Amino acid sequence: DGGITQSPKYLFRKEGQNVTLSCEQNLNHDAMYWYRQDPGQGLRLIYYSQIVNDFQKGDIAEGYSVSREKKESFPLTVTSAQKNPTAFYLCASTDGDGYEQYFGPGTRLTVT
Amino acid sequence: AQSVAQPEDQVNVAEGNPLTVKCTYSVSGNPYLFWYVQYPNRGLQFLLKYITGDNLVKGSYGFEAEFNKSQTSFHLKKPSALVSDSALYFCAVRDMSVDSNYQLIWGAGTKLIIKP
Numbered sequence: 001d002g003g004i005t006q007s008p009k010y011l012f013r014k015e016g017q018n019v020t021l022s023c024e025q026n027l028n029h030d031a032m033y034w035y036r037q038d039p040g041q042g043l044r045l046i047y048y049s050q051i052v053n054d055f056q057k058g059d060i061a062e063g064y065s066v067s068r069e070k071k072e073s074f075p076l077t078v079t080s081a082q083k084n085p086t087a088f089y090l091c092a093s094t095d096g097d098g099y100e101q102y103f104g105p106g107t108r109l110t111v112t
Numbered sequence: 113a114q115s116v117a118q119p120e121d122q123v124n125v126a127e128g129n130p131l132t133v134k135c136t137y138s139v140s141g142n143p144y145l146f147w148y149v150q151y152p153n154r155g156l157q158f159l160l161k162y163i164t165g166d167n168l169v170k171g172s173y174g175f176e177a178e179f180n181k182s183q184t185s186f187h188l189k190k191p192s193a194l195v196s197d198s199a200l201y202f203c204a205v206r207d208m209s210v211d212s213n214y215q216l217i218w219g220a221g222t223k224l225i226i227k228p
Contacts, residue, residue: 031213042202048213056213088153092155099146101216106153106155108153
């Protein structure tokens with residue numbers, strides 16, 4: 001089955017630790033995205049990548065970092081500099097036409 | 113500035129009644145419009161899109177949406193609601209700015225509650 005996988009589904013970390021969220025797709029999509037979702041709010045774009053080895057900051061990139069070494073993979077690192085990291089994180093990808101985005105199941109990160 | 117508005121935080125509908133979830137947009141040029149649904153603790157699922165053509169777009173799970181250019185709206189509709197339609201619904205429009213790389217601009221979401 002083609003799709004996007006995110007792991008783990010739930011992640012718990014202590015404050016001050018960096019943590020990396022995984023996102024893998026086998027849809028052969030060029031573009032990939034990371035969003036943050038907080039309760040009662042819509043999606044906010046963290047980073048996106050249009051092609052391998054290239055990525056751009058979204059609206060709330062501070063405290064996050066990404067890499068795009070392979071077309072299939074777009075991991076997100078939540079650093080200790082992110083002041084409020086507890087949230088639901090969604091990864092998405094889109095095909096060359098750039099129409100609808102396909103989403104992974106999400107990772108719920110809790111930092112205490 | 114380009115934007116999407118979902119004016120209702122929550123919509124309550126009795127099972128079997130028609131439902132409407134509202135969305136208005138502001139974008140330069142011809143809009144590309146989308147509706148997504150999110151069930152609790154899940155990713156978003158694509159429902160339908162309007163790119164061009166017929167103003168009434170049919171999508172998954174019996175949903176449809178009507179594009180109204182004069183009112184800049186793209187309301188989501190279903191003739192007969194099911195309890196299983198209860199979820200969070202997002203409207204989005206493609207950012208047509210030159211430097212946007214065609215990102216999507218998202219509405220804040222509308223919680224749809226269908227009561228038995």
